[in-house]
Amino acid sequence: MMSILSSKDLTDFHDACHAQANWAKRGAVRHDAGVWQVIELNHRFNCLLWDQEDLARRKQVPDAEIAGNKRAIDGFNQKRNDAIERIDETLLGLLTVAVVKPGAQLNSETAGSMVDRLSILSLKIHHMRLQTVRTDVDQAHLESCSTRLTRFLEQQRDLAGCLDRLLAESLRGDAFFRVYRQFKMYNDPKLNPAVYGEKA
Numbered sequence: 001m002m003s004i005l006s007s008k009d010l011t012d013f014h015d016a017c018h019a020q021a022n023w024a025k026r027g028a029v030r031h032d033a034g035v036w037q038v039i040e041l042n043h044r045f046n047c048l049l050w051d052q053e054d055l056a057r058r059k060q061v062p063d064a065e066i067a068g069n070k071r072a073i074d075g076f077n078q079k080r081n082d083a084i085e086r087i088d089e090t091l092l093g094l095l096t097v098a099v100v101k102p103g104a105q106l107n108s109e110t111a112g113s114m115v116d117r118l119s120i121l122s123l124k125i126h127h128m129r130l131q132t133v134r135t136d137v138d139q140a141h142l143e144s145c146s147t148r149l150t151r152f153l154e155q156q157r158d159l160a161g162c163l164d165r166l167l168a169e170s171l172r173g174d175a176f177f178r179v180y181r182q183f184k185m186y187n188d189p190k191l192n193p194a195v196y197g198e199k200a
Contacts, residue, residue, distance in 0.1 A: 004094045005035060005167055007160035010115065014122035017043060024048050035090040042083035042112075043119045049076040050123050074187065080116065081182045087112035088179040091167070101173040107166055110177045114163040121156045128152055 013036075017023045024047035031037040056069035088110045131137075131145035169175035189195045 045080040
């Protein structure tokens with residue numbers, strides 16, 4: 001049976017990105033079309049979002065810098081969510097070959113949201129692994145981070161298996177998912193009362 005996306009290919013792609021210093025900031029594009037293009041966009045925005053979240057926790061910089069970080073977080077998060085929806089749209093387009101069987105199960109979590117969660121898990125794994133090789137911390141820190149890394153890797157394996165199963169069942173017509181629109185109201189000046197209230 002054909003496969004439209006393999007979790008191994010996905011996690012290998014995430015790892016390859018992390019192996020390149022400043023991959024997300026350099027803007028190098030590996031995929032220019034199809035589902036891999038939006039997977040790459042999703043991962044890029046998650047990486048940029050992670051960096052801004054780190055910067056926003058600083059204590060010894062002017063408040064204006066933190067405000068800039070928070071605005072960047074807001075923007076990258078919106079783009080990340082847009083990419084999740086586009087992943088689902090693209091995968092569902094590839095799944096039109098499947099005939100949904102009577103009694104097929106609706107999956108409440110979409111394939112796109114699983115791809116996004118695997119992207120975030122890859123970031124946690126990458127950064128926790130870096131913690132396990134630090135030379136400026138005590139042994140307790142290293143052991144604690146090693147334990148957390150093991151848990152993250154287990155979560156990655158579990159979620160990867162769930163994604164593969166959902167896509168395989170969807171191809172067989174035994175399961176299906178839908179695109180769930182986020183409609184982030186706080187990012188829409190017409191829907192956020194704190195923003196449109198300023199004009200009043």
